Amino acid sequence: MPDNSPQPASGLRTLRVTDKTTVAAGVCALTLQLPDGGRLPEWAPGAHIDLILPGGLTRQYSLCGDRWDAHRYKVAVLREPDGRGGSAYVHDTLAVGDEVVIGGPRNNFHLAPATRYLFIAGGIGITPILPMLHAASAAGVPWTLLYGGRTRETMAFVDGLTSDLGGEVRIWPKDEFGHLDLDGAVAGQPAGTKVYCCGPAPLLAAVETACGDLPDGHLRIERFVPKDNPPPVRSEPFEVELHRTGTVVTVSPEVTVLDALREAGVPVLSSCAQGTCGTCETPVLAGIPDHRDSLLTDAERRANRSMFVCVSRSCGDRLVLDA
Template sequence: MPTTVDLRVVDKSPVAEGVVTLTLAAPHGGRLPDWTPGAHVDLVLPNGFVRQYSLCGDRWDPHTYRIGVLREPDGRGGSAFVHDELSVGDSVGIGGPRNNFPLVPSRRYLFVAGGIGITPLLPMLHQAELLGTGWHLLYGGRTRRSMAFLDELARYGEHVTVCPQDEYGLLDLDTWLDVDAGTKVYCCGPEALLAAVERRCVTWPPGRLRTERFVPRDSGVRGEPFEVTLARSGRSVTVQPGQSVLEAVTAAGAGLLSSCRQGTCGTCETGVLDGVPDHRDSILDDAERAAGDCMFPCVSRARTDRLVLDL
């Protein structure tokens, strides 16, 4: 678990059906670490649960963080605790911020959000406005009642297209993704949306489409054991089928920090010195995967019989 600081819940507000925002501040009003659009934090709840949430407030406010939390009926209990148990005045731990989804320079942006996937995009819209860069947001959800932050988005006028599924059906991705080569597309939302966008953009050059997942990709894993060598100590361990690299190297005393253990948060990023990793994360893009010089051992494995890690 990464190092955390204790913050206090200073506001809890419903912003849509099944969505609340938490505003967090230091107990004595101190300055919080700076962050950039696309960043997320680890939220350490009083019951010990750790969950990752995108920062969706004002990045220029040095004293508060804001996150949006969707109640997940089939989740692991973290969102239910936030909705049902967490109150203003309670203390929570915060790890980070970290940014695996940065806003990079572009002549124009198309932002595509599905449901709670709007959260990391909100600060990006503000940043694009400040820079005077052309942009448009396509925002889908089940119903208007379930779509958070519609009141905040209203100020952007025609820059935003809101398409609730019960009114318009599924997003018309073929039309919206027919954009010129100078447009970068940022997409966040449920897996079905991300997969559909990735299929539509499969021929695009690396870097034009950028996505962020809140849950890991569906993927198979290598069924055979393989060796991992810790370069700094020279120690080697065998990773068994059904065991993660993280579990194996931690048992060997590597002391590697981790958080989500799903390949979505980026905490356990580790350098690869030799061997070919079998990437199973939801963070790296195709070019970064091809480079093969880092991996996320909480989920990723090996395509070769041996990996040498910078641990």
């Protein structure tokens, strides 16, 4: 039988919790370092790491600290009462001095060059945005941040978000101002502005609607949970050829490509198993994938250069993968 449990990402290393701080109601920030204090791999704004927790839980958290600090990673974790226990473990059990295994960092939310940026964050979605603000300011690119949350007390890092960062900051607690004025924020931006958004699913859907007239590639979104998909294009089995070995694997309707490859003895790394983290991205050499991930842009889907085998399938009888 295939192993259906999420698998940790490559580049595993054990880090020590050197600081744990409450940064908002229900949000704690962790600082992580190598036990010997050594250098950590570099990362860029938008990157995240996997926290591999007891009980087989693997959770992705955006890096939100100083990207130029070579010795520390910083993440912020929202307590999720309806979650599967990962955030509860971090909040209630993980302590300063404890060690935790991480994977990554990886980046599916790169900050592309632009003449101006509009950053939109909802709740804990501020975490991948924070390093982007500093990067944009360092590059001399003007930006606006629209940051919403239920209440000011639940909004992490809000005290440090001022115009001193180099851009325009709009803090928008719902209990004070109502829903975010997305249409006004988008309409007020000059041509060429790129929009970056992270937050809960309703916010992302609203932003997609507000940015419907923007050119391809001008809106980038990072999701916490996978978006809803229609039924698969194909309900019959299909074949996957692995170009490096010539192995051909048949994928039945009830099995993912990832599980079919593993059952055939092909090692494929994965983490979320939901098409949101990017670990299992695999180059496509031939065939048309049925893209079912929450990462690729429309342009990237049309290009068909890669697919995420944990959720995506095939539109036709055969795919050829560079694996």
